[in-house]
Amino acid sequence: MSNAYLTYAAKRLGQAVVVILLAYVFTFVVVSILPGDPITSVLRNPQNGFSEEEIAEIIAAQGLDKPIIVQLWHSLSGFLTGDLGMSMRSNRPVSTLIAEVLPSTLILASAGLAVALVLAMLVAYGTRFVPKRYGQGLLRGFPSLFLSVPNFVIGLVLIHLFGFQLGLFRVINPDSFWATLFAAIALGIPISAQIAEVLIANLDKEAEQEYATVARSRGIGQARLFASHLLKPASLPVVTVIALTIGELLGGSLITETVFGRTGIGSLVQRSVSTQDLPVLQAIVSLGAVIFVLVNLVADLLYPLLDPRVKILGGQKRQPTTADETSIGPTRVVTP
């Protein structure tokens, strides 16, 4: 652990904290300030049957009568101390509501990620071994095809084929093994397409590098070239790509849960959207940002340790460039 690395890590950590806080503020601004007054429109909706006293009570409890900046301050300091506030609809702590449904979503998301990784590796590495005339084109077409398919369609097709036609699972029992597996497949396929696209491009790029030719000039065969030369440099950058897909994984869970009728964060979001339960939405979106930022932080901190090409200079991660004379010094910015 060099000093430079620790400086870099500290800087990255600081950035992550700032981004999380700003994301919280941003979400708060979006849900509170944008046109329309969902709060009163929900509370005064006769269907919800709140009495005037109850409304007043909720408004007081949520601090809705205070200026927006005070509300933000309350909300933010609550967030920092782990208090996510109360749901406007059910009068229960938001954290309890989330804790109830989080495990189901985590199972789905991790299974989806596993499916995505396995599939992406099979497809991408397959392009190196399946000859052109035996369907390499099909493997190469996989990413572009599945980047064009809405993931709810994948879910519906799976339900139609394996649930309705083959009877492997029933949507009425969404937590069964098969139902979970197919939900994970539906969630994982579009994400695997993203990962596979990058992997295939990297493998092609590495195979065209001069060092691959020189290695072949030392008499090594295709399989060994792949295993000991191409695999590592092509796969390492994918760590960052996987971290970036975490957002898609969370967003995708929302739809997949709806399609497969699962209870989870997605169904909680659905319910909160339809009832305009803003504290719950605020909490879930912030949670999503926290997960995304932390996963990417880990990926960024891990990457320099995995890839010897990356040097850390002056607290910043840099890909080494070949020495060229033109880059001796920084260009002075000529100001008018």
Added chain:
Amino acid sequence: MASQDRLSAALIRAITVAPAPQPVTPLLSVDNLSVSYGRQDVVHDVGFELGRGKSLALIGESGSGKSTIARAILRLLPSGATASGAVRFGGDNLLALPERRFRALRGRQIGFVPQDPGNALNPVRTIGAQAMEAAELTDEPNATIRKALILETFAQVGLENPQRVFSSYPHQLSGGMLQRVLIGLAVLPRPALLVADEPTSALDVTIQKRILDLLSKLQHDLNISLLLITHDLAIASERTDSLVVLKNGVVQEAGKTSSVFSLPASAYARKLHADVPALNPDRYARLREAGLRLRSAGEAPKIEVNAVTKSFTVDGKILTAVSDISFAVAPGTTHALVGESGSGKTTTIRLLLGLEEPDAGEISVAGERLSGRSHASLRAVWRHLQLVYQNPFTSLDPTWTVEHLVGEPLDRFKVGTPKERAERVREALANVGLAEHLLNRKPGALSGGQRQRVAIARALVLKPDVIVLDEPTSALDVSVQADIVEVLLSLQAKLGLTYVFVSHDLALVRQLAHTVSVMQRGSIVEHGSVADIFGNPQHPYTATLLESIPAGIANPVNTTQQKPREVFRKEQIA
């Protein structure tokens, strides 16, 4: 294997019935080799032979197909390329061999040294891990001995700390060291043939010479045949027994080096010979002197650089790019700044143009001081001081047409009426020898030489006093370089321009400059007139640089001038 040997021996006996003096079968013989990418022919009907322990050079400019031939011999052509004809190596036709049998030859019998050492080793694996691949080809069963072999070879190719090199990653070594590693890996399995594809073109001149010396020595010591691919006629004729000159994939001339070099029969080989600066030090003597005559004696210098120092802070460390440099350039003359990468040439240019502010010292151009100027007043300086960049592939905006590119300085400085500007654009293009029908083209539709002419026209169109030329020909082929140099010198003779010419190529500097400063690690180690510096170098670094100019084989025309260096060279080679 043994039975096969016996079989081929029997075959040879059967064919050579008459007890004639048996012809020595060449190690490598290429017959009617043609290579095409899709429908495009890149190599056409090429043939040559290379004997055991001999050396042969394939010479040509870009697009000549020389590297393609090397790759065809190694069967490393990219997919989509097809090769026909025959490449015979020790009796086998390499092109017809099944992949599995050929792989046994690759590395073991035929070694390969690539062009750019910086990209030739896997960046995420240690050198040792990759060296072990080469060591496995020796069939030595014991891994410890294999490693010892590697370390021994590293020492043999002149790497100082073999153990450290073994455990390093490629990016931790310099280009010269990497090329030594690659040469070591190629010769480690004791191949019969070594194919070296421009092994030094990515390296600095002094290192270039050392690497070539190493190759020659290994070839001699280990009795390896060497196939050298190069664009440099001087290097080729200095290092090999025979030459094959290629153009557009067709052989122009082939034969013994001494005869091809001294009496080139084909027009192309003659032109190539005439265009290599190292072989023709006096080619532009007349033009150069014509320029000088325009100048009246005792005029104040156009450029004065006085005790200038500039350092940068890179990652907390202070890096002195140039330290205490001074030089002056008289009007109408060419001053050359010579040095290898990292010598501070580029920083000097940026200081001259006011793109960097010196830490200490003063620079004046045409009597005006540069330091402390704002952008607006720097513009006034650029009106008289223009720059031609090294790489014409990056210095022209790809979305603009030639007409707009050349006219841009006129438009920005609001010179004359639109009609006059259009006229001056045409004039500038004519001055650099570009036809008018190119006016509406974008850089993407121009060749490298045409692009550099456009860049020169742009520098010229304001009619500046001084043009700074930053390695203006180093990205171009030697014949294109000759054309560009000719254009530059005739413009100087015609318009009395003052040039600051930056280059790493001493032979080129000797052809065209009047005065020269030799730079090393940010300092000027020696300066004076070209005749003085080249005739009688005082500083050891200058001497080393001069030595690294390949002289080729004695050129009968210039014997007198080159004599002292000739003697020196022979000692070196022996």
Added chain:
Amino acid sequence: MTFVANSTLSRGSRSGWAEALRMPPIVALSFLITATIIAWSIAPQLFTAYSPVVGVPADKLLGPSAEHWFGTDHLGRDLYARVVYGTASSVSSALVAVVIGVLAGGLIGLLAGFLGGWVDVVLARLVDVLLSIPKFLLAVIVVTAIGFETINAAIATGVSAVAIFARVTRAEVIKTRQATFVEAAFLSGGSRWFILWRHILPNASRSVLPLAVLQFGESILVIASLAFLGYGDPPPASDWGLLISIGKDYLKWPWLVYAPAFITIVTVLSVNRISRWLRKTD
């Protein structure tokens, strides 16, 4: 180091359009499909005689036939007509999303990349924040805040795409700003804004165009997802995502899902293929 001076280069001055039109058949097909989709959205009545809203109850849930290409739904409406009439809002809303993304993201990226310094730091953090919120969640809360309507779904999708455009534009601007030809333009006496406008913008936008096309396809998917969840216009509108959403309750009659899904996929595939082709030709 020598560059390949390709002899074929010296040929094309008129090449511009002639060259650009030479495209692989699959790209030509993609353009054809995209053109058809655009035609559907401009003048749906030219492509079908059926009404997308009024059905014939007696003809409900018919399978695909020569009469009803995509079959009919539970109210006896022609599904093909519903798909064709739903194109306008599905496609034009994706266009709105892309325009928002390109304009807002492009401006942020341009300023951050060109001005540098504290402007860059502030804008880069803003982009980090936008990127940190999972895109689809961001679109969901924005559409929740401004109301369930297809146009609002488009705005939400556009907002969620701002970050990516800002990022790419910034990277391109920085890359271009450091290009040698930009310094050459300074030496030719150009001012900062002139160089930004005439040199940096045209070059940086060359890689933003393929991204915009790609984002167009992506926006179709996101808006379809929002419609699927019921955050777009309510029925009887016939956005593609909404059609699939209705169809999922009638899986016994699978064409109700497969037909609109097929059109969505083919459209997005074509658009993505065009984007890839643009990236390669440039």
